[in-house]
Amino acid sequence: MPKEFYITTAIDYTNSAPHIGHAYEKILADVIARYHRLKGEKVFFLTGVDQHGQKVQQSAAKEGVPPAEFVKGVTQKFVDLWEKLDVKYDEWAATTDERHKRVVQGMLQRLFDEKQIYKDKQAGHYSIRQEQFLTDRERGPDGEFGPEWGQVEFREEENYYFKLNDHKEWLLRYIDNRKDAVIPDFRQLELRNAVEKLSGDLCISRPKSRLDWGIELPFDKDFVTYVWFDALSNYISFAGYDPTIDNYEAQPKEFRDRWSKDTLQVIGKDILIPAHGIYWLIMLHSLGFPDDQIPQLLVHGWWNLGGAKMSKSAGNVVDPELLVEKYGAEALRYYLMNDIVVGGDADFSEERLVTRFNTDLANTLGNLVNRTLNMAHRYREGKVSQASLVEKNHRECQLLGLTEVHGFEEAFEGGAPKYPSLKPYSVDDAVHHIQAFCFHVNRFVDLEAPWKLAKESPESERLTAVLYTLAESVRVIAILISPVLPKAAHGIFDQLNWKMEPELSGKEERFHLDDAKWGGLPDGHVVGKPVPLFPRIEL
Ligand code: MSP
16 A cells, blocks of 8 residues: 555646646645645655757757756746745656656666567658658648648658557556546546557657757667657656566555555646557556556646637747736635636636635635634634533534535545535535635624624623634634645634644644544634735735
């Protein structure tokens, strides 16, 4: 049994600066990782950058700097952004890392020795501008290659190929035997259909004469390996995998503690087929990974802009850096987790970001914390006390009767959902559950009208019970929202004057899911004064 929850994201190309899609994926994985830590699990979260390949070589050439220098600069932008966005990873996968290169070369050598890789000659039409062989699919209706391909010539080239096709039947069987190999279901179906159509092997080399920014083949110095073979390997090379050992059971303990069939790989929909769903799964299988050690793929959708795909060439990419500067990390984290169904696409809108912040965070959660603490001070000098059992139960039932608080935890879990409406890893649902709960606690305040109670009978048990129920609600909400809004959760605990030990200050260990049940605040606890948590954004 693995001892850690191992989660990865795609590693981002370092040919240009990070955009909102990159940020979404890293935050999604970060929130899931934080949720697992909240449950008390040990987590290994790997993310990083894909630094080799043609795109990077071209971008570096355009700037007139060596690729190594170019990727350093772009990599730093990613590192800085994740820091600003509170994306907390355990290991950084940068593919120019020597450790990674050694593992990739070890993998290539083993597959070559085992005759899974062979050399062959390819002849065909080659686009010099796009630096790739063309097939008939690239021909226009007139049978010619369009101007986008630039000069096209007939070429013969020797390369190395990985025997993908030999494993087609295995992959179909694996997919059929595991219902949750890919989440969501419809992506698994898409993958299956694509595998059915699979034919041919995978070219895993590039002659150095046309690309030298890559990892050299250990058995032929004239070639570097194809960027996807290099990049996909990061998931095991940075987790302690030893490529010289073909038996999973004999792998270093460090690796076995992490790697399992529950390893969750978070990727975008564009890189399921063929990269992760076909190349990667077959790479693992041919390296000797048993079926019960094949990871699970969580495939998210895309953020678009005005219904169109964001792209640098169209000049419509949204820069997350600017948004963090303008609105702060919490506003962006909240919006990105709230406004897209995991697996589906969504349209990015700055206006929606502001509306969600003002409505959900400033008006609902922020207001709730504010009025809870204000009333505790106004009516009980900040002291919250456990009222008589009858009153306490009565108030809590009043509150819980208003809302459905179940399902939050399930929204973060894989596997079969306990609540029929919930899909595994539906982080958006979890956010909506908390949001609905905040909304109902605010309604509870309005129904109970503590200001009236205070006027009619200032010392009443009922008022005591209402105030305690409110403080408890706020405490529980802080714990539940902490994976999405870590800073705000600390802010709420600070204002509640709760878990103030200096060694817990600003630390994730301050929050435990087990503590998210009623009755945590001791009788007579004194809460702090309210400070605005989410000042409204005025446009
Ligand atoms: N380098 C490869 C991945 C190698 S993984 C072994 C790559 N890089 S990428 O920079 O193009 O994309 C990184 C991730 O960001 C991918 O999962 C991709 O789907 C995701 N996104 C890129 N644009 C996106 C949106 N507009 N919206 C959401 N995610 C998107 O592919």
